[in-house]
Amino acid sequence: MTTNNLSGKNIVIIGGTAGIGLATAVAASELGANVWAAGRTQAHIDKAKELSAGSFEVRQADTHNADDLHAIFKEAGTIDHLVSAAIGGERTLKPFVEQTEDEFKAAYGKLWGYAKVVREGVSYVKENGSITLVSGSPARKITPNTSALSCVGGSVENMVRCLAVELAPIRVNVVSPGTIDTAMFDHLGDEKEERLRAMTSGHLIKRGGTAGEVAEGLIFAMNNNFVTGTTVDVDGGRILS
Numbered sequence: 001m002t003t004n005n006l007s008g009k010n011i012v013i014i015g016g017t018a019g020i021g022l023a024t025a026v027a028a029s030e031l032g033a034n035v036w037a038a039g040r041t042q043a044h045i046d047k048a049k050e051l052s053a054g055s056f057e058v059r060q061a062d063t064h065n066a067d068d069l070h071a072i073f074k075e076a077g078t079i080d081h082l083v084s085a086a087i088g089g090e091r092t093l094k095p096f097v098e099q100t101e102d103e104f105k106a107a108y109g110k111l112w113g114y115a116k117v118v119r120e121g122v123s124y125v126k127e128n129g130s131i132t133l134v135s136g137s138p139a140r141k142i143t144p145n146t147s148a149l150s151c152v153g154g155s156v157e158n159m160v161r162c163l164a165v166e167l168a169p170i171r172v173n174v175v176s177p178g179t180i181d182t183a184m185f186d187h188l189g190d191e192k193e194e195r196l197r198a199m200t201s202g203h204l205i206k207r208g209g210t211a212g213e214v215a216e217g218l219i220f221a222m223n224n225n226f227v228t229g230t231t232v233d234v235d236g237g238r239i240l241s
């Protein structure tokens, strides 16, 4: 039988105004948690507020801005579960030798953002609480042109294992999505559906995942009090295909 440990808990989600973070905010608030979801742009904030209809709080924050983060952490007071799903860096997609050093480094904005969320937020997190980050299947599924994303994702997963050891008994986990139909691919415009179909045609489950399916992985990592230092793959079998 599944126990809902999230009712009445304070959950802060940086990168919670769209996609996987927003779906996690919705799922957690449906389970009775008090949720603060944050992102940078007004467009995402407005959409998230509309979806929340007051069931969770939506705030402005950039993962690279400590003042933004502290404003939310202080409002929450104490945090049971701290999540970051904020992209926070460039999605550098190029052969390694064609990347400039700056392009390679720009992908690491994601890691620095996660590191800042943890460093600034950990003192607010309860001893029996958790921190959950989001990596991505390129960390362990190697394909051409994804070296920057792969290195960053691998670093996020290793940072999580280090933090699980150093921050115990606070639990620290990472969820690794495969190819997921979110705003991250909105730049593809009308081609988005077709491109997602092509990207996933060789996967064990031949479709893009939904943000809600990945949110279930994040809910698991928060809800299960015996899981720490773990990578939860929600990827339609991508790393095996």
Ligand SMILES: NC(=O)c1ccc[n+]([C@@H]2O[C@H](COP(=O)([O-])OP(=O)(O)OC[C@H]3O[C@@H](n4cnc5c(N)ncnc54)[C@H](OP(=O)(O)O)[C@@H]3O)[C@@H](O)[C@H]2O)c1
Pocket (backbone or CB within 6 Å): 014, 015, 016, 017, 018, 019, 020, 021, 038, 039, 040, 041, 042, 044, 045, 061, 062, 063, 064, 085, 086, 087, 088, 089, 110, 113, 134, 135, 136, 137, 176, 177, 178, 179, 180, 181, 182, 183, 184, 185, 211
């Ligand atoms: N979708 C996929 O196929 C996929 C695959 C592998 C891994 N992932 C990872 O999953 C995580 C969530 O991605 P998603 O697909 O849900 O993307 P998304 O739909 O674009 O949502 C990203 C969220 O993060 C926020 N965000 C981005 N940069 C931020 C920053 N610097 N500070 C604060 N918030 C920021 C966005 O809001 P604003 O832009 O308004 O700030 C938005 O709320 C990311 O770490 C991504 O790398 C996704």
